[in-house]
Amino acid sequence: MPALSGTTIGFIGLGLMGRPMALHLHRAGATVVVCNRSQTVVDALVAQGLQAAATPREVAARTDTVILMLPDTPSVETVLFGADGVLAGLRPGALVIDMGTTAVLATREFGRRVREAGGDYLDAPVSGGQVGAEEATLTIMVGGSDAAVVRARPLLAVLGSRLTHVGELGAGQVAKAANQVIVGLTIGAVAEGLALAQRAGVDPVRVREALVGGFAASRILELHGERMVSGRFAPGGRATVQHKDMSQALELAQALGLELPATALNRELYARLIALGEGGLDHSALYRLITGAAGTPAEGAGR
Known part of the structure; x- marks a missing residue:
């Protein structure tokens, strides 16, 4: 049985690294719901068996874990808290994982707001670039609670070859x-x-x-x-x-x-x-x- 069979994962941000990462999760057996500013890449992934969502809110409403792979801190804030953002559709107990490179103080505030809304939050930025994303050999630096890391470890293991739980929320960043x-x-x-x-x-x-x-x-x-x-x-x-x-x-x-x-x-x-x-x-x-x-x-x- 594939490693992630039976899991439902949302993925927002399908750039040079996000696209191959989403594909790895799909190939590991997860149902992957994707959303991106550019629709072309979404259409290409749908053709390979992934599912499309129109907004981050819809991604969150359809999944138990949402991964963000976005270019900068303002983008993360908008996707999480903007109109039709993740928080508007967040399921109780859902896990949000930010795998981009986001400012530390903002990360801690974003995590606090997600937890107040009934979810959990990890910062899990990566090193390895596009090659690491394509080969699933990323180095992943994680900040957050022990329980959230245990929950995320199976899917993060699909994306990288080295995972280190650095410390509390923000430590990964x-x-x-x-x-x-x-x-x-x-x-x-x-x-x-x-x-x-x-x-x-x-x-x-x-x-x-x-x-x-x-x-x-x-x-x-x-x-x-x-x-x-x-x-x-x-x-x-x-x-x-x-x-x-x-x-x-x-x-x-x-x-x-x-x-x-x-x-x-x-x-x-x-x-x-x-x-x-x-x-x-x-x-x-x-x-x-x-x-x-x-x-x-x-x-x-x-x-």
Whole structure:
């Protein structure tokens, strides 16, 4: 019997990562009810056996668990509490799981409001990008009660290969903020190192090969470094999203009285990349800013 046979799951937000995640749940045996701002992707999923809902309210009214995979905090707030939002159709005892990257303080407030309405709430942001979503190998960082995590674990196990219950509500988003700081700064480090090699007249492809097996080795050098040296910047994780995530991390740090100077500089670099019209490219396109190529046409840039 499939792992999720007999379960009914709502899924709202069918972008680069949400679409394959919803499909994994469906293939694991769940009845999956989907809703998205763009109807085209909904129609494509319905053709594969998933069910459509017209509004977040309808999703909530038809399911016991609702997963959100949305681009930013305002989108989560609108989907939950706006006209025809999830809260308007929430079943008693239903579980809402936010798997996007949402501001920590807002997450705690959203959870409080959902609990007051008779539901439960988890923040379960992910790392692994589009590839991780497609291969169901996401790393999932969870905040919320023990009981809610136990309830969610079977479906989260379908979506990822590593799940960590970090702490109470909001703790998952704190972990994701830390993740995005490390990702953004490491992309910047790889971009600068490979740009240095290029400017010095040494093949960055070979420099990357030399570094992959050494102390500078990382998943980012492996994957994003390859994007940089091959000039392939079709988005897996967009530069605009990385900028948003760095901004959220800095807002959290400010609220805690903590200075993150390298993170602030990295956010500024992404802001410059976006201002040059390249925010829709993969976040590894920071390499184009460092090398001076940003804002100019380039074959293979993935525009």
